[in-house]
Amino acid sequence: MALTDSTSMKLPIENPGAEDFLPLLGTDHVELYVGNAKQAAHYYMSAWGFQPLAYAGLETGLKDRVSYVLQQDKIRLVLTAPLKPGGGLNRHIDRHGDGVKVIALWVDDARKSYEETVKRGARSYFEPKTLKDEHGEVVLSGIHTYGETVHVFVERGKYSGPFMPGYRAWDPHYQPTSTGLKYIDHMVGNVGWNEMNTWVDFYARVMGFAQLVSFDDKDISTEYTALMSKVMSNGNGRIKFPINEPAEGRKKSQIEEYIDFYNGAGVQHLALATDNIIQTVGALRDRGVDFLTVPPAYYEDVLDRVGEIDEDLAPLRDLGILIDRDDEGYLLQIFTKPILDRPTLFVEIIQRKGAKSFGKGNFKALFEAIEREQASRGTL
Template sequence: MASETNPLGLLGIEFTEFASPDTDFMHQVFIDFGFSMLKKAKANDIVYYKQNDINFLLNKSKQGFSADFAKSHGPAICSMGWRVEDAEFAFNEAVARGAKPADDAAKDMAYPAIYGIGDSLIYFIDVFGEAQNIYKNDFEDLAEPMIVEEKGFMEVDHLTNNVYKGTMEKWANFYKDIFAFTEVRYFDISGAQTALVSYALRSPDGSFCIPINEGKGNNNNQIDEYLGEYNGPGVQHLAFRSRDIVGSLDAMEGTAIKTLDIIPEYYDTIFDKLPQVTEDRDRIKHHQILVDGDDEGYLLQIFTKNLFGPIFIEIIQRKNNLGFGEGNFKALFESIERDQMKRGVL
């Protein structure tokens, strides 16, 4: 039920919608990640992909909101569907709390929606679960579905927003004031040449987080590079929660998905700091997985290089740890800077 601590009755993420001038490439990346292509929307050219509790929509429509969004941003996450108890109630309550209704948008789906980060859409979905869901109601089976072996990705752990300098607090307040997200972390991160600051917010139902990044210092940092290429603020990356990150990466070997390079010296001391890690250490080194934790637990994480324009994917496995890999920020930041140098950005 909606409550003071969860005023819209938010219950998690239902789908992420992608649009791109090159949808064939996105399709192949989804397949490489282990998503099966199952259905197509009855009303327009939207294809549905699934892996466990992660639902992707690839919008191939040539007209409408998503097509226009891709023209402005290139490959993009143009909308998300968030689960709520009552879609109309959540929409009305969001608008009453200051959200901008998306009634004027040429929406590709007939669900109530508001404008979110970078004028992407947040749809409110109150039909979800195995018994009844939007994919049964509004989609039809493909004549030739593509069923692939899943890669162990269970759900979206978090999604990170990149915003212009001076607007991080504005966007944090958007999520706090409308949805009642709570702040769980604040980061001030520096590499050799660039820096950023970040708020991490948790949804009121506790099912996912949204870190918000703002660049700091010179304009060649990774956040400003994203904003320039993407033509505005938006979703920088999605994080997939894996039940077995080593197994997931083993299954992805041979695909076109490339991950960031980590300096070998990182592994000289990491297992001394975290001796409780039970996963195969040679495989961790082989895949260049980052490890972080404390006395109570640890996490393993890895980041792809940019996949869709400036958007990338994080893979994370949590073992009694709800952090974001704070102990890895320096190594990760320097890895991103090295990648920027290779691409001529720094």
């Protein structure tokens, strides 16, 4: 949807167990704190096909930070870096490395969203505030979630500018072509030992979400490692948050590795949707994005497991794309290697052909691929 779109219409219910009292209309943007926003912006533009949208920094009156806003279809990334030593931004980057700080949620009423969540037990990040410029106004409010991750509620129905007040349009000569990414399908959070149910309860009690599915250590395990996961979703299904925690295994799981290097709970990966995963992954690979690979044997019997699909198997095998099926249809998915220096944040590319699940049939192959990468880093 366009930046100026707003709606109070009743959205279709996909998760009837959710109360959806906010309601949430979608993901407005994801903000990452990074060490060098200019260079990070170039990476996400060049490698991922994001387009320049807006900028804030010294030229717009900011003295302590700079932010570049990128967009590809409905996905918006904000990359923010400090301009001076000290302060919260530097502390966050020193502790966590580059990583997701803000998951911003698009709402019709940011004040109501704040009031409804805080009265249910959310810890305030900041109270509702209104930002204004010649293009209109945006209302923001925020609450804390797991680790140092926060949700910011964004009400932009009365705004027609490029992003929000305080930013100016950013229109450089370099305008890379899209790679076909459409929207954020889901975002996964990693939390510590025995914390998953705490945050599942948080999203149910504080935000009105309901559980879609759960996976235990029997579902997500290999010879060496295991984890547990529960997927929380709002009523219209536009926001899905799987929450992972470690489980006992013979060696250190990817969740433990993440928490060790991120120094706490945080966003593990963004799942970005496409309508043509073969074209998207091919374009990303050509631009330098590295993906996890699975053994060729995975494809020997995959069609026996998932049944007939529309795509030819050969390009899926060449690119390393995984396939899984549920009662609603099938999905295609692939995962990058960590996209940062620390083995923390990575990206999933997903194409849904009716399926509403998360690739349970691929867990073993995927996690063995992750373990091979962990072994190469000496962290397994």
